[in-house]
Amino acid sequence: MTADPHAVDRRTLLPLDPSLTPPGTGGFRDAGGIPADRWHADQHGETLVPTHCCFCGVQCGMYLRVDRGGKVFGVEPRNHDINRMRLCPKGVNAYQQVNHPDRLTAPLMRRSRDEELREVSWDEALDFTVSEIRRIQEAHGNDAFGVLGGASLFTEKSYLVGKFARVAVRTRHVDYNGRLCMVSAAGANKLAFNIDRAGNPFADILLTDCLLLAGANVGECFPVLTQYVWGARDRGATLIVVDPRETAVARTADIHVALKSGTDSAFFNSVLNVVIEEGLTDEDFLAAHATGWEEVKANAAHYPPSRAAEICGIPAEQIVQVARAFARAPKAMAFHARGIEHHTQGVENCLTVINLCTATGHLGKPGAGYGTLTGQGNGQGGREHGQKADLLPGGRSILNEEHRRQICEIWGIEESELPAAGTSMMEMVWQMQRREIRGLIGICNNPFVSLPNYSVVKDGYDSTEFHAQFDFFLSETAANAHVVFPVTIWAEDEGVMANAEARVVKHNKAQEPPAGVRTDTWVMCELARRLGAGDKFAFGGSRDVFEELRRASAGTIIDYSGITYERLEETGGIVWPCPSTDHPGTPRLFEDGTTYHTDGKVHMQVVEWHPPADPYDEEHPMTLTTGRTVAHFLSGNQTRRLGALVEQTPRPWAEVHPSHGFRNGEPVRVVTRRGSEVFPALVTEAIRPDTVFIPYHWPVPTAANALTIDALDPRSKIPEYKVCACRIEHAESIDEVPAPPVAPGHVAYPETQVSRTDPLPPTAPQGRGTSERS
Amino acid sequence: MMGRTMFIDPGRCIGCQACVSACRECDSHRGKSMIHLDYPDEGHSVASLPTVCMHCEDPVAPCAEVCPADAILVTADGVVQEADTTRCIGCANCVNACPFGVPKIDLQAKLQLKCNLCYDRTAYGLAPMCATVCPTGALYYGTVEELQAERPGVQVADTFVFGESEVRTGVAMVVPAERVRWPVPGGLPVVEINGKDVRR
Ligand code: SF4
Ligand code: SF4
Numbered sequence: 001m002t003a004d005p006h007a008v009d010r011r012t013l014l015p016l017d018p019s020l021t022p023p024g025t026g027g028f029r030d031a032g033g034i035p036a037d038r039w040h041a042d043q044h045g046e047t048l049v050p051t052h053c054c055f056c057g058v059q060c061g062m063y064l065r066v067d068r069g070g071k072v073f074g075v076e077p078r079n080h081d082i083n084r085m086r087l088c089p090k091g092v093n094a095y096q097q098v099n100h101p102d103r104l105t106a107p108l109m110r111r112s113r114d115e116e117l118r119e120v121s122w123d124e125a126l127d128f129t130v131s132e133i134r135r136i137q138e139a140h141g142n143d144a145f146g147v148l149g150g151a152s153l154f155t156e157k158s159y160l161v162g163k164f165a166r167v168a169v170r171t172r173h174v175d176y177n178g179r180l181c182m183v184s185a186a187g188a189n190k191l192a193f194n195i196d197r198a199g200n201p202f203a204d205i206l207l208t209d210c211l212l213l214a215g216a217n218v219g220e221c222f223p224v225l226t227q228y229v230w231g232a233r234d235r236g237a238t239l240i241v242v243d244p245r246e247t248a249v250a251r252t253a254d255i256h257v258a259l260k261s262g263t264d265s266a267f268f269n270s271v272l273n274v275v276i277e278e279g280l281t282d283e284d285f286l287a288a289h290a291t292g293w294e295e296v297k298a299n300a301a302h303y304p305p306s307r308a309a310e311i312c313g314i315p316a317e318q319i320v321q322v323a324r325a326f327a328r329a330p331k332a333m334a335f336h337a338r339g340i341e342h343h344t345q346g347v348e349n350c351l352t353v354i355n356l357c358t359a360t361g362h363l364g365k366p367g368a369g370y371g372t373l374t375g376q377g378n379g380q381g382g383r384e385h386g387q388k389a390d391l392l393p394g395g396r397s398i399l400n401e402e403h404r405r406q407i408c409e410i411w412g413i414e415e416s417e418l419p420a421a422g423t424s425m426m427e428m429v430w431q432m433q434r435r436e437i438r439g440l441i442g443i444c445n446n447p448f449v450s451l452p453n454y455s456v457v458k459d460g461y462d463s464t465e466f467h468a469q470f471d472f473f474l475s476e477t478a479a480n481a482h483v484v485f486p487v488t489i490w491a492e493d494e495g496v497m498a499n500a501e502a503r504v505v506k507h508n509k510a511q512e513p514p515a516g517v518r519t520d521t522w523v524m525c526e527l528a529r530r531l532g533a534g535d536k537f538a539f540g541g542s543r544d545v546f547e548e549l550r551r552a553s554a555g556t557i558i559d560y561s562g563i564t565y566e567r568l569e570e571t572g573g574i575v576w577p578c579p580s581t582d583h584p585g586t587p588r589l590f591e592d593g594t595t596y597h598t599d600g601k602v603h604m605q606v607v608e609w610h611p612p613a614d615p616y617d618e619e620h621p622m623t624l625t626t627g628r629t630v631a632h633f634l635s636g637n638q639t640r641r642l643g644a645l646v647e648q649t650p651r652p653w654a655e656v657h658p659s660h661g662f663r664n665g666e667p668v669r670v671v672t673r674r675g676s677e678v679f680p681a682l683v684t685e686a687i688r689p690d691t692v693f694i695p696y697h698w699p700v701p702t703a704a705n706a707l708t709i710d711a712l713d714p715r716s717k718i719p720e721y722k723v724c725a726c727r728i729e730h731a732e733s734i735d736e737v738p739a740p741p742v743a744p745g746h747v748a749y750p751e752t753q754v755s756r757t758d759p760l761p762p763t764a765p766q767g768r769g770t771s772e773r774s
Numbered sequence: 775m776m777g778r779t780m781f782i783d784p785g786r787c788i789g790c791q792a793c794v795s796a797c798r799e800c801d802s803h804r805g806k807s808m809i810h811l812d813y814p815d816e817g818h819s820v821a822s823l824p825t826v827c828m829h830c831e832d833p834v835a836p837c838a839e840v841c842p843a844d845a846i847l848v849t850a851d852g853v854v855q856e857a858d859t860t861r862c863i864g865c866a867n868c869v870n871a872c873p874f875g876v877p878k879i880d881l882q883a884k885l886q887l888k889c890n891l892c893y894d895r896t897a898y899g900l901a902p903m904c905a906t907v908c909p910t911g912a913l914y915y916g917t918v919e920e921l922q923a924e925r926p927g928v929q930v931a932d933t934f935v936f937g938e939s940e941v942r943t944g945v946a947m948v949v950p951a952e953r954v955r956w957p958v959p960g961g962l963p964v965v966e967i968n969g970k971d972v973r974r
Contacts, residue, residue, distance in 0.1 A: 089790055630791070
């Protein structure tokens, strides 16, 4: 160590220097971890701000490293209950977004789409937006203007999106991109249990004897959860994976059911059939705690393994094996994700899993129950407090008069002023195409990449007369807008998110936003003020909004009233419902077998399998399925700018089975009824011969979603991303494989911030021992 | 073998490369990763396997043994350090000598770079960055007893044979356990359920 007083290794445990602590983090103590105040200085005089990853629904705890100048410059793992130091590559690299050169730092505007976007003052951007809202609404009615939110927003901001749309813009058209995430699971859970969340905490995975993962690519989408999965395996639990691809978790499963996409409900009905045939049901549990069992049982009789095996394209033996392993295990758990949810039968698929858990009595016990794995960081919290078309805060229904009255009282408006239910995200795009919706504000979402059937989406957005977008990077969707508001990134504001366990965790502010950038809260409140609703939006920041949200949720099932920022800072998070400040939260549901229906029972539902929306024919005999890669997040607007992640996965590919005669890297044309695109082939036995897989994080001309179908589940209105009919062809030449386009507004691609020193030269010396691959 | 060391458990690796990214964050090699990931059965399986410096012990680490400038030092606790920048001549002998493919050469700086087990962290009792973040525990830092307490029955291997020569390492590979398992009841193949042939 040198004589410089700051040149102390940060591992030497120095006492806290209060001058280095940003406001709101003093005395912060990690749940079961290292007290933050022992970690506060190194050669840069850095501060560690405890917070959480901004990406997926695991919400791993992390520290952001903040230098003396108050800038975020790195990450340090954090021993939080959820992740116990672990992070996936997205989490490790997330901090690089904060001071990324692509950040938007001034509002952008143009009066028509023929013009270029140019930087303008906040006043000009806000005034133009307000005058356009007024113009469109005066000419075509209030509902001609729509608002689309996002599930990466803090819960406070999601709450505000719902209130902003209904009270300030006074439109019924508000929805959010969580619609593309786990609404099928939400719908199923509401039908069966009347509560919209997972039943068990992640920690229960460690206690189970049989873990069933259905359509959940845990290795790539929720990597940090694998420590729980492997932990269960270590103590001898049977691992069952239902997935058309051999994923990293499927590779080590005891039973990997590689069924054909779009056949999940037939499979689970058949598993139930075997459970019944073999007398493995828990009749006591069913008699005491379930309704609809007789009907479900009668329906399961139509799905003998021989029939289901044919539908699903798997050996009938596997169905029997799964039934026995799951039903005979002393404790069994089922987790599902987009694989079974992204279907026109998404809600029903989830219901068949719930039927199985209920029939076998695997519910509400340590190590026994169900869960859904949220894709977006706040996919859970984002819909709890009224950002969704049909929901008011606290999960109240916008159709219920009593619920409407309660919320109007809190919002200080007349019930007659509160609009009716709106339509879902994809339906709003169709309405934009039909010019029923003529203006739109999008808040931190990127439908140009994330919605299916790109040409419809583009047409819808192009048809709008006015489109404003909030974002911190110029996304593909923002590049289409008339006004782009530059807003804060997660590390520049405080707020809460609810992870896939419904555990509410608090994110802390680690640095001041760049000059010219405002919080989403500020922009919404300012727009509301200019629209004449300022008195209803007098919020100073997240804390104020959270206080109103707590009151608005009191007495509902999604009760946040006992959760305070202070409690969240002291604990590893609190799981709702939490009705009072001395209530510990509710990590596990139904421990006494009682659900949230008025009769306290599980309402089992009959599910009839039906084929996917896009029919197979001679021209389109194969299945196209889409999904994610571990390096990228959703539409890629955030991760496609981070050098290390781009380097790890620079572009999409088409995964095909060797039986089609492609060589690795050869161009393969994938053709669906929506169009065709060319990708390099990834030839692997890890996929069914009748199936092609493309990861979806890239825009056209390498967009999986240019090919997928915009058919929706009738109840949850989730698009059927996971299956459509396709064919594959040899493309003429490698020149036909387009490079993924550079993200709009990208200034330094892809080397940006790979490192703080120069990266290794591209050509390391040849010979044994060189390691260019890393 | 060292007391606390790194264990590599390939059965758990999901190929996520969090270790690769985390290695770039470590203070020793800011921005450069010293880890590489192998896909041993590409095209057939998604299996992956991380390689970190094995900190060879016996007789002396091959990289250190061949270094003409005596730049690669081994600490008393068995950590093979990266080349001392005041001695390294960038000759790449170590790159060629390492049987695990670990050291790299920064061509511009003409210096060797390799994993030094995050000495700035491990010297203070913290795990190396890669083993800290590895979401699956495929990279694990601790003692063999701690490892076995967490993963009942696993064995470890710390000796590797390359042709004629044998190398003993300070970092060990985890050999899968003959685990006590909740058996998949019923077994394969199932032809009948309650007397009915389910395959018809
Ligand atoms: S993306 Fe998910 S798994 Fe990865 S670090 Fe963030 S929260 Fe954890
Ligand atoms: S972080 Fe762990 S699981 Fe991921 S690639 Fe590295 S060793 Fe494998």
